[in-house]
Amino acid sequence: MVNIADRAGSGVMGRRGVSRALVVLLLGALLAACAGGEDNRQGGTSAPSAPAAAGSEDAESAGDLVPVSFAASAGSSSIGLLAGLIKDRGIDRAHGIDLQISEFAPDAAEQALLTGQVDTSFFAPVSWAKVREEGRDIVFLRPIQQAHTAVVVRDDSPYQSLQDLQGERVATLNPVSGVYTSMQVLAAEVGLSWEGDFEVISAPPPGLVAFIEGGDAEAIVHFEPTVSSLLADGGYRIVMTPSERWEELTGAPLFMLGLATTREWMEANPQAARNLSAVIQQAVETLHDDPSVIADYQEPLGLSDEALEIAQERMSDIYIPEDPADIEDNVHHLLERAHELGIIGEIPEPIFEEP
Structure with missing residues (x-):
C-alpha cells in the first residue's frame, strides 16, 4: 500500500502526479487544521455527553430527553444523511433521547468513540474485531448499512x-x-x-x-x-x-457499518442504548423503504438533478432494516475470512448485543 506522502516524494508519479499529490496533501493539512487539533473533528456541533448517572431510567420514563452523542462522518455521506434525517424528523426525540451529532472525518469517527469524545459511533466489523483483540470493549448494538x-x-x-x-x-x-x-x-x-x-x-x-x-x-x-x-x-x-x-x-450483501458503543456506556445507560437502537432502526427503514427522502437533502449532499436520480436508485438498498440476528451469519463469514487472511485474530462473540 502506497501512502500519498510516500508517493509524492518518490518521483514515480511524474510532474502531474506529484503536483496532484501535493494538492491532496495540502488539502489534508487544511482539513486537519480546520478540525481543531488532535480529535480530527470536522465541524462537530456539540460536546460529547457524559454517561448518565445511575437511576437515569427514571428520568427517561418521566419523559425527559437523555442526551446521547454520536459521531457522524463529515461532508456528503450516507451516515450524514442518516443523522440529518433523525434530527430533522425528530426521530430521536420521539424515542426519548436527544441525539447530539458531532462530525468527523470518515476514518476518525471510530477513534472518537475509542477516545471517549462521543458515546456512540458507526464502526466497521474488521476494525471492531481488531480493537476487541486489543482489549477495547466496544460492542455492536445493531447494523446500519452494507457496503x-x-x-x-x-x-x-x-x-x-x-x-x-x-x-x-x-x-x-x-x-x-x-x-x-x-x-x-x-x-x-x-x-x-x-x-x-x-x-x-x-x-x-x-x-x-x-x-x-x-x-x-x-x-x-x-x-x-x-x-x-x-x-x-x-x-x-x-x-x-x-x-x-x-x-x-x-448469498448476502457485504456488511460494512454497525452502531457501536462502549460496554461501559451501554451498561450504565441500558434504556438509552435500547432507544438509540430504535432510532437507528426507524431511520434506516425510512431510507430503505422511501428513497424519495434523499431529495430533501439534495443540496447538502451536493447532488445535481441527474446525480439525485442515480443516488435514489443506488442508496436506498445500502441501509439495513433487518434485525441483528438476521444478518449475524453473514457478518460472521466476513470476519472468518478476515481471520483466515491474518487481518484479525479470534472472532469476538457475540457480534451484536442487546442492552
Whole structure:
C-alpha cells in the first residue's frame, strides 16, 4: 500500500502526479487544521455527553430527553444523511433521547468513540474485531448499512473487472477504514491479494476524486453519494460494486457499518442504548423503504438533478432494516475470512448485543 506522502516524494508519479499529490496533501493539512487539533473533528456541533448517572431510567420514563452523542462522518455521506434525517424528523426525540451529532472525518469517527469524545459511533466489523483483540470493549448494538462503495474507472479505460486492474494504481481510503478492509476481504474471496496484486494508494475522500480526474490512478474505490455524482458527471463507470459481488459469492450483501458503543456506556445507560437502537432502526427503514427522502437533502449532499436520480436508485438498498440476528451469519463469514487472511485474530462473540 502506497501512502500519498510516500508517493509524492518518490518521483514515480511524474510532474502531474506529484503536483496532484501535493494538492491532496495540502488539502489534508487544511482539513486537519480546520478540525481543531488532535480529535480530527470536522465541524462537530456539540460536546460529547457524559454517561448518565445511575437511576437515569427514571428520568427517561418521566419523559425527559437523555442526551446521547454520536459521531457522524463529515461532508456528503450516507451516515450524514442518516443523522440529518433523525434530527430533522425528530426521530430521536420521539424515542426519548436527544441525539447530539458531532462530525468527523470518515476514518476518525471510530477513534472518537475509542477516545471517549462521543458515546456512540458507526464502526466497521474488521476494525471492531481488531480493537476487541486489543482489549477495547466496544460492542455492536445493531447494523446500519452494507457496503456503499464502488470500484470506478474512467469510461475510456480498458478495464472491465477488478481482475483487469491487477498491477495498476488504485486509490481508496486509508487502511483503518471500512472501505479498505472490506476490499482486503473481498479481493481474497475472488482469489486476489489487495496489497499484493494492486498498487494501492491511500487518500482522503477529496483526494480520491482528484487522483482519477488527473489520471494518477486507474481506479478508485469510493462511497455514495460521490459515486452517483461521478456517474452523473459522465466520463466514469463502475467495474464492480463490492456488496453486489459479495452477495454473488456468499448469498448476502457485504456488511460494512454497525452502531457501536462502549460496554461501559451501554451498561450504565441500558434504556438509552435500547432507544438509540430504535432510532437507528426507524431511520434506516425510512431510507430503505422511501428513497424519495434523499431529495430533501439534495443540496447538502451536493447532488445535481441527474446525480439525485442515480443516488435514489443506488442508496436506498445500502441501509439495513433487518434485525441483528438476521444478518449475524453473514457478518460472521466476513470476519472468518478476515481471520483466515491474518487481518484479525479470534472472532469476538457475540457480534451484536442487546442492552
